[in-house]
Amino acid sequence: MRNRILVVGVGGLGCPAALALAEAGAENLGLMDPDQVELSNLHRQILYSEKDLGRSKAEAAADYLRKRYRPLRTVPIVEALNAQNAEKFISAYDLVIDGLDRLEKKFFLNDWCVKMGKPFVHAGVVRFEGQVLPVLPGQTACLRCLVPKIPPPFAMPTCQDAGVLGSFSQAIGYLQAHEALRLSENRGPLLLWKVNAQERQARSLISRRNPVCEACGQGHVENEMTRPLCAF
Numbered sequence: 394m395r396n397r398i399l400v401v402g403v404g405g406l407g408c409p410a411a412l413a414l415a416e417a418g419a420e421n422l423g424l425m426d427p428d429q430v431e432l433s434n435l436h437r438q439i440l441y442s443e444k445d446l447g448r449s450k451a452e453a454a455a456d457y458l459r460k461r462y463r464p465l466r467t468v469p470i471v472e473a474l475n476a477q478n479a480e481k482f483i484s485a486y487d488l489v490i491d492g493l494d495r496l497e498k499k500f501f502l503n504d505w506c507v508k509m510g511k512p513f514v515h516a517g518v519v520r521f522e523g524q525v526l527p528v529l530p531g532q533t534a535c536l537r538c539l540v541p542k543i544p545p546p547f548a549m550p551t552c553q554d555a556g557v558l559g560s561f562s563q564a565i566g567y568l569q570a571h572e573a574l575r576l577s578e579n580r581g582p583l584l585l586w587k588v589n590a591q592e593r594q595a596r597s598l599i600s601r602r603n604p605v606c607e608a609c610g611q612g613h614v615e616n617e618m619t620r621p622l623c624a625f
């Protein structure tokens with residue numbers, strides 16, 4: 394497997410994904426998050442407990458995983474991904490996990506991973522709907538192939554407005570880790586997972602690249618992270 398994995402966003406998705414990757418034998422996990430642990434996080438962000446309240450998520454997650462999975466190396470990165478540090482951090486790892494909480498950040502990470510040819514696994518969850526998309530840049534569809542433009546805030550329900558079940562976001566995080574392992578071991582086709590917990594449906598779909606995708610097609614865009622859409 395690709396053993397150096399960067400988890401960008403260690404929240405409702407990043408916590409279970411990092412845990413599963415550590416369990417599977419990852420040797421080096423970068424854990425990137427600028428936020429602190431809050432009481433409202435604890436029911437779904439499973440790497441933290443009450444003793445971590447107020448601590449950096451990146452450092453608390455790194456400590457938890459390093460103690461539990463020796464000789465795993467964990468690197469806490471208490472920074473938000475931005476245009477100044479994206480190349481430095483993404484280039485230091487073999488594979489990237491998108492555990493981010495806002496759509497514009499997810500597009501920003503998508504565009505950088507595509508630009509750098511870095512394999513990554515996108516995931517998102519709102520209320521009862523979740524999706525996971527493993528991406529091999531230049532070979533499979535990226536997030537922007539499926540959604541060319543970031544939807545405006547009024548067009549998308551947010552986690553804050555619609556809510557998200559802790560058990561369901563964990564399930565999607567574990568599925569994200571599973572797809573990361575498949576991707577890193579070149580096992581089978583890379584498919585888009587769409588899961589609906591309300592209807593109890595899970596589908597895997599073939600996603601085709603968009604030849605005029607602005608990220609992996611002929612053009613390229615870099616997003617500004619300005620408008621919050623979704624928070625875990």
Ligand SMILES: [Zn+2]
Nearest residue numbers: 535538606609
């Ligand atoms: Zn694309």
